[in-house]
Amino acid sequence: xxxxxxxxxxxxxxxxxxxxxxxxxxxxxxxxxxxxxxxxxxxxxxxxxxxxxxxxxxxxxxxxxxxxxxxxxxxxxxxxxxxxxxxxxxxxxxxxxxxxxxxxxxxxxxx
Amino acid sequence: xxxxxxxxxxxxxxxxxxxxxxxxxxxxxxxxxxxxxxxxxxxxxxxxxxxxxxxxxxxxxxxxxxxxxxxxxxxxxxxxxxxxxxxxxxxxxxxxxxxxxxxxxxxxxxxxxxxxxxxxxxxxxxxxxxxxxxxxxxxxxxxxxxxxxxxxxxxxxxxxxxxxxxxxxxxxxxxxxxxxxxxxxxxxxxxxxxxxxxxxxxxxxxxxxxxxxxxxxxxxxxxxxxxxxxxxxxxxxxxxxxxxxxxxxxxxxxxxxxxxxxxxxxxxxxxxxxxxxxxxxxxxxxxxxxxxxxxxxxxxxxxxxxxxxxxxxxxxxxxxxxxxxxxxxxxxxxxxxxxxxxxxxxxxxxxxxxxxxxxxxxxxxxxxxxxxxxxxxxxxxxxxxxxxxxxxxxxxxxxxxxxxxxxxxxxxxxxxxxxxxxxxxxxxxxxxxxxxxxxxxxxxxxxxxxxxxxxxxxxxxxxxxxxxxxxxxxxxxxxxxxxxx
Numbered sequence: 001x002x003x004x005x006x007x008x009x010x011x012x013x014x015x016x017x018x019x020x021x022x023x024x025x026x027x028x029x030x031x032x033x034x035x036x037x038x039x040x041x042x043x044x045x046x047x048x049x050x051x052x053x054x055x056x057x058x059x060x061x062x063x064x065x066x067x068x069x070x071x072x073x074x075x076x077x078x079x080x081x082x083x084x085x086x087x088x089x090x091x092x093x094x095x096x097x098x099x100x101x102x103x104x105x106x107x108x109x110x111x
Numbered sequence: 112x113x114x115x116x117x118x119x120x121x122x123x124x125x126x127x128x129x130x131x132x133x134x135x136x137x138x139x140x141x142x143x144x145x146x147x148x149x150x151x152x153x154x155x156x157x158x159x160x161x162x163x164x165x166x167x168x169x170x171x172x173x174x175x176x177x178x179x180x181x182x183x184x185x186x187x188x189x190x191x192x193x194x195x196x197x198x199x200x201x202x203x204x205x206x207x208x209x210x211x212x213x214x215x216x217x218x219x220x221x222x223x224x225x226x227x228x229x230x231x232x233x234x235x236x237x238x239x240x241x242x243x244x245x246x247x248x249x250x251x252x253x254x255x256x257x258x259x260x261x262x263x264x265x266x267x268x269x270x271x272x273x274x275x276x277x278x279x280x281x282x283x284x285x286x287x288x289x290x291x292x293x294x295x296x297x298x299x300x301x302x303x304x305x306x307x308x309x310x311x312x313x314x315x316x317x318x319x320x321x322x323x324x325x326x327x328x329x330x331x332x333x334x335x336x337x338x339x340x341x342x343x344x345x346x347x348x349x350x351x352x353x354x355x356x357x358x359x360x361x362x363x364x365x366x367x368x369x370x371x372x373x374x375x376x377x378x379x380x381x382x383x384x385x386x387x388x389x390x391x392x393x394x395x396x397x398x399x400x401x402x403x404x405x406x407x408x409x410x411x412x413x414x415x416x417x418x419x420x421x422x423x424x425x426x427x428x429x430x431x432x433x434x435x436x437x438x439x440x441x442x443x444x445x446x447x448x449x450x451x452x453x454x455x456x457x458x459x460x461x462x463x464x465x466x467x468x469x470x471x472x473x474x475x476x477x478x479x480x481x482x483x484x485x486x487x488x489x490x491x492x493x494x495x496x497x498x499x500x501x502x503x504x505x506x507x508x509x510x511x512x513x514x515x516x517x518x519x520x521x522x523x524x525x526x527x528x529x530x531x532x533x534x535x536x537x538x539x540x541x542x543x544x545x546x547x548x549x550x551x552x553x554x555x556x557x558x559x560x561x562x563x564x565x566x567x568x569x570x571x572x573x574x575x576x577x578x579x580x581x582x583x584x585x586x587x588x589x590x591x592x593x594x595x596x
Contacts, residue, residue: 013441014441014442015441015445015446016442016446017446018443018444018445018446018447019449019450020446021450036137036141036142037141037151040435041141043435044137044141047430047431047435048134048137048431049134051136051429051430052133052134060430060449060453061390062430062453062454063394064429065130065279066279067278067288068277068278068395069277069278070245070277071245073241073242073243073244073245073273074243075244075246077245077251078245078266080251081246081251081266084255084257084258084264085265088264088265089229089231091231091263092231093232093234094232094263094408094409095188095190095231095233095234096188096190096197096410097189097190098189098192098193098196098197098207098208099189099192099193099208100209101189101207101208101234103234
């Protein structure tokens with residue numbers, strides 16, 4: 001059995017589909033000629049090939065890595081965190097002073 | 112001043128990295144693995160790890176392991192330099208936080224840090240060059256939970272330039288956009304333009320000393336196996352906490368203390384992942400921390416151990432990693448479980464401080480060699496009881512955090528075996544030549560003119576990602592060398 005035949009057989013067994021996802025055996029998956037080095041290489045190639053297929057990604061709602069420019073920073077969606085940050089600040093320094101770097105209010109933790 | 116750098120690897124262009132291409136999840140676990148034993152590239156040397164509880168990770172190439180780091184950017188805290196004084200364990204550093212503070216400030220700029228100043232878990236700092244990257248829906252959920260718990264949290268600081276970042280989310284496999292501050296981009300291109308002679312494919316084989324015992328150069332092999340010697344008045348080793356002691360041991364130098372290669376620290380790492388009901392698009396954005404927590408960083412003896420750990424919250428990205436974790440099983444039911452997990456899972460990464468132990472060490476292997484026939488390093492490393500207790504405590508608290516945020520399902524890995532990104536302590540600094548390898552200026556006690564500028568010089572490991580401190584130490588050393596020239 002070639003590596004490709006092995007991969008196709010294992011994919012059909014491991015990934016039978018359901019819950020709206022297609023079965024691996026229903027897809028035109030392109031298998032590499034040989035397995036890469038490393039532990040779990042078979043599982044890795046089976047999963048990577050299956051979950052890279054557009055039909056699987058569409059069904060899962062996962063677009064895959066893609067280029068998305070950042071919004072202007074700081075992110076407006078994080079503005080709701082400002083009152084929470086203010087409470088973190090209000091609790092005061094939590095680092096332990098040493099070597100001449102002492103927190104202004106002293107260290108409140110135990111040791 | 113004329114500078115020659117010997118680099119065993121090559122240059123890499125951002126277009127080389129696999130994150131923007133199909134099949135990247137296979138590449139990141141094989142040809143682009145951070146484990147040199149898996150990657151097996153010509154530039155790599157193998158490492159004997161059968162007696163190591165944590166697998167060491169690194170990259171050989173211009174920029175070194177910053178090529179494959181997550182750019183999680185944080186300073187050591189003041190207490191990290193005074194562990195003996197404060198907690199009665201290990202040793203104090205011969206320098207303090209205050210000595211490094213101006214260099215932290217400088218390297219925060221040079222490494223394009225994006226973050227929010229004013230974090231009360233460390234002394235006041237200047238504003239970062241860039242605002243923090245988006246915290247994301249998952250980060251906001253967990254921040255709100257910490258607010259309810261009264262626990263510290265803060266937006267993560269990442270060495271990523273926002274103008275270039277397009278959120279591939281594959282920072283750990285090399286940034287395809289060149290937004291992540293790896294040293295090839297932040298320093299080496301400029302250094303070469305300024306006249307530095309960077310020789311790639313050059314494998315250092317030993318440090319050469321003159322008749323008086325002063326460093327006088329480095330011998331190296333090129334890719335064709337030809338031997339060369341670069342003469343120098345100053346030699347600086349920056350080959351990480353395994354490569355540097357290996358080279359010192361190969362050279363038979365700087366080991367009056369017997370500590371070369373000993374006291375290896377690697378930050379045993381734990382992950383606790385929580386899955387939420389609502390979709391979080393957890394694959395979007397930088398791979399480094401959305402938020403961090405130092406709530407349990409400083410020692411509290413009531414916990415049954417000393418020292419602590421920093422937490423970084425990240426999103427679990429693609430489905431392949433989740434599938435390989437086994438959380439969804441295989442066969443019938445796999446698809447339904449993946450629907451529940453993908454895009455809805457956030458994970459705390461816990462970086463624990465392990466204390467130096469002389470039996471945790473790097474030695475030269477008796478059998479294994481690199482492709483040039485040089486003895487490969489052997490890593491012997493066991494997690495200490497103090498660290499085991501710390502791992503357990505922190506994993507339990509991280510689970511508490513995620514449950515409070517609404518996670519309905521938790522998965523932990525304590526410790527993560529393949530997590531030895533941080534290779535520290537194997538050529539420690541100190542004032543006493545009998546108990547340290549380099550002095551406070553990072554010069555070898557035994558070999559004038561020989562310096563070390565990597566994590567090997569750490570006296571203790573702290574419990575934070577070390578790159579910011581490694582480069583701050585390098586900045587301080589550069590000032591010292593220029594002033595002395």
